[in-house]
Amino acid sequence: MTKTSMTVNGKAVSAETEGRTLLSAYLREGLGLTGTHIGCDTSQCGACVVHVDGKAVKSCSVFAQDVEGADVTTIEGMANADGSLGTIQQAFQDHHGLQCGFCTPGMVMSSAALLAENPTPTEAEVRHYLEGNICRCTGYHNIVKAVMAASGQAVPAE
């Protein structure tokens, strides 16, 4: 075991790791940040998406030691400073962009990465960008509405 340090949601943190410790396990088990969900563990479902140095990655497919020193943002870092929901989170609530909520942390993190790259995406761009995030409940329509709303654009009709 070795001590691995990075910055997570603006705070300097460290936890014990092995070479094989995944970033998802580092966050959940090392730091107790269980908002990052592990769905498939094969990099297909996107529930574990976090940002590493501003880029969306699947934390189940990155070794913690490989991103030592990085600036990581997780779903726990998406709320406002006063604890209220961030813009994207609030839009997911307003537009019922979740049912069971399991995929939601990854959906929010991927949506945030999209809006950072492309602040006013088209509906088609939203759907295309979220292709690596799987939701088994919503049928995606309300998720797309939430992202469009979070970008300040008109929400697609039913």
Add this chain to the structure above:
Amino acid sequence: MHSFELVKPKTLADAVAALADGAQALSGGQTLLPTMKQRLADPGTLVSLTGIPELQGVCQGDAGIIIGGATPHAVVAREAAKYYPGLAALAGQIGDPAVRNRGTIGGSIANNDPSACYPAAVLGSGATIVTNTREIAADDYFLGMFETALEEGEIVTAVKFPVPQKAAYAKFVQPASRFALVGAFVAQFADGVRVAITGASNNGVFRWPEAEAALSASFTPEALKGLTLPADDMIADLHGSAEYRAHLCGVMTKRAVMAAG
């Protein structure tokens, strides 16, 4: 996953030294990590190549563009667009956005998955694979499914692409994995057309000489009329039969020609 030690050198020289005693190179890990989770790989030591500045980036060279071996797909999609739009478009279709932020060109072609996208661009462009010891022409590099000309411990440091007059990639996506069920890359150069097909053959990426000859005479979808590939050596699985893949080779090559304009 089996236990291993991870080392992360900061220079190519240190990476080469670390790989000398049978360690395994780790680039973006988007294939290697899933493989290790299934305990299909047990490397002992992994040498991460993602912290080496000299393996990163896209730049213009004397005879085309040069892409560092550990450059992620998302960077190629963004930064190669002004030099070689057909290549950038291919990079932008690999996996999904999160995978493209980690997966690298060197990792893709060192693995040589028979359904990966990059081998089609590298072979279809007649690119040159640069390693820490030599340069290898694409035609001599891809040797079969998951097999390349790389020696043990050899690192893909860069890929040099000549830029064609026109090029495009058409991919029939296998929707669960986002790999190519069949993908065709066509590139028109002053001295002829190259066509490379991925996803179809049990031997991995391959060139289609009859299509190249037909398209060199006339770079139109109609020129491919009547051309077929035998199904003998095609991949057959639950996603598609060998005959279906052989058929898709023609369809995707036509679509690539149309997309190239």
